[in-house]
Amino acid sequence: MTETTHNPRECAQSFLEEALDKHDIEQEIKHLLKTPHRTVEVELPLRRDNGQLTVYVGFRVQHDDSRGPFKGGLRYHPELDAAHSQGLASLMTWKTSLANIPMGGAKGGINCNPHELSAGELERLTKQFVTRIAALIGPVQDIPAPDVGTGGREMAWIYDAYTAIYGHHPDMVTGKPLGIGGSKGRVEATGYGLSLITNWACRNQEIDIDGATIAIQGFGNVGSYVAQFLSDKGAKVVAVSDVGGGVYNKNGLDIRSLVQKTHVDGQQVQSVTESQVSAEAISNDELLTADVDVLIPAALGAAINASNVKDVRARIVIEAANLPVTCDADTALSQRGVFVVPDILANSGGVIVSYLEWVQNRQGLQWSQEDVLSYLTDQLDAAWSATVQRMSEENTSCRRAAYLIATQRVIETKMLRGFQF
Numbered sequence: 131m132t133e134t135t136h137n138p139r140e141c142a143q144s145f146l147e148e149a150l151d152k153h154d155i156e157q158e159i160k161h162l163l164k165t166p167h168r169t170v171e172v173e174l175p176l177r178r179d180n181g182q183l184t185v186y187v188g189f190r191v192q193h194d195d196s197r198g199p200f201k202g203g204l205r206y207h208p209e210l211d212a213a214h215s216q217g218l219a220s221l222m223t224w225k226t227s228l229a230n231i232p233m234g235g236a237k238g239g240i241n242c243n244p245h246e247l248s249a250g251e252l253e254r255l256t257k258q259f260v261t262r263i264a265a266l267i268g269p270v271q272d273i274p275a276p277d278v279g280t281g282g283r284e285m286a287w288i289y290d291a292y293t294a295i296y297g298h299h300p301d302m303v304t305g306k307p308l309g310i311g312g313s314k315g316r317v318e319a320t321g322y323g324l325s326l327i328t329n330w331a332c333r334n335q336e337i338d339i340d341g342a343t344i345a346i347q348g349f350g351n352v353g354s355y356v357a358q359f360l361s362d363k364g365a366k367v368v369a370v371s372d373v374g375g376g377v378y379n380k381n382g383l384d385i386r387s388l389v390q391k392t393h394v395d396g397q398q399v400q401s402v403t404e405s406q407v408s409a410e411a412i413s414n415d416e417l418l419t420a421d422v423d424v425l426i427p428a429a430l431g432a433a434i435n436a437s438n439v440k441d442v443r444a445r446i447v448i449e450a451a452n453l454p455v456t457c458d459a460d461t462a463l464s465q466r467g468v469f470v471v472p473d474i475l476a477n478s479g480g481v482i483v484s485y486l487e488w489v490q491n492r493q494g495l496q497w498s499q500e501d502v503l504s505y506l507t508d509q510l511d512a513a514w515s516a517t518v519q520r521m522s523e524e525n526t527s528c529r530r531a532a533y534l535i536a537t538q539r540v541i542e543t544k545m546l547r548g549f550q551f
């Protein structure tokens with residue numbers, strides 16, 4: 131599974147176009163909503179530790195800021211390009227709108243493999259990227275966050291580089307470590323939100339979460355937290371995997387032990403053998419087609435695509451990753467009556483708590499974890515309820531309903547603000 135098997139911009143566009151066609155608006159407004167506000171591409175020469183010069187490319191796509199400052203992650207991945215960033219930036223506009231937080235959509239990053247760079251090289255590269263885009267980002271302009279290949283460490287470097295130019299603005303970046311203005315609850319926010327959504331989706335499909343069987347592809351931040359929260363709710367997480375392959379136990383895996391072996395001891399999922407966690411090895415392809423109630427793709431995009439969709443047996447698919455189901459696979463699942471909860475709803479816990487981090491930074495306060503997760507639950511509940519209501523009013527899929535709500539809110543704001551300068 132790689133992200134090159136589909137073009138995320140085309141998939142994001144096709145979901146969007148379907149929703150825009152339902153709104154009675156001028157063609158030019160549709161065009162505005164489909165195209166990014168700004169795409170920035172900067173060259174980033176890096177003197178490697180061995181003296182060699184390597185030139186990387188940094189991207190920042192700002193899709194829409196009608197409802198508030200641009201918001202979205204920075205991804206460090208060798209396949210990142212402008213098209214990927216544009217597709218993912220558009221997705222952020224609809225995600226923040228559906229979550230009803232006062233922010234827009236952005237995405238970007240650097241086309242590097244962070245695993246091949248030393249910490250010193252990554253710090254120099256990150257800080258150089260910030261200096262090249264500094265004029266375009268900031269607490270009321272564009273607020274970056276972690277994404278694939280980046281985390282709290284990189285956000286701290288971003289904060290430091292920005293501070294060197296403009297002074298202290300902890301609200302210019304989210305996903306920071308707790309000690310420099312990060313939010314309690316941010317690390318587990320996306321997985322926590324996904325566990326709420328999975329619970330509600332099961333209820334909607336009349337599946338009891340207690341005993342429901344779950345397969346999760348990807349056992350990083352998102353996959354491992356959603357696995358823990360779901361097994362706490364009584365669900366049977368029967369299969370999980372990472373890039374090296376997966377493990378399966380039809381009676382449910384011991385998730386706490388798996389987290390200990392992988393995230394604390396540093397092993398890959400599949401090397402956790404029967405002696406440590408009672409499980410048999412399976413491939414990532416087998417995980418995706420396992421006979422389960424719920425499948426949660428939580429790795430990269432295009433996990434479920436034209437070539438494997440016919441073999442998917444889950445009754446519910448929860449999109450934890452961004453665009454893990456390609457557009458043609460989405461049509462096939464929908465025709466078979468599989469209930470798919472789209473990324474812009476399912477994984478929005480992360481951006482909701484990012485927004486709360488920004489709010490706390492602007493207040494100069496730090497909230498308790500309980501307050502953060504309680505706000506997250508209310509916000510997500512509102513988004514879920516609005517989507518389910520729209521599904522029944524329009525007799526449509528969860529994805530279409532979510533896009534209809536998200537686009538409608540952005541259109542309304544755009545019309546209120548006008549187009550005169």
Ligand code: NAD
Binds near residue numbers: 131349352374
């Ligand atoms: P991560 O880097 O912590 O974990 C990714 C996991 O996927 C790892 O276990 C990795 O081994 C696995 N993986 C990578 N390539 C794979 C492959 N080819 N096959 C199977 N597994 C593979 O990333 P994360 O933060 O957990 O994010 C996972 C996904 O969720 C990404 O698509 C990300 O954009 C999306 N997402 C994350 C957040 C967040 O808050 N972290 C929020 C919204 C969306």
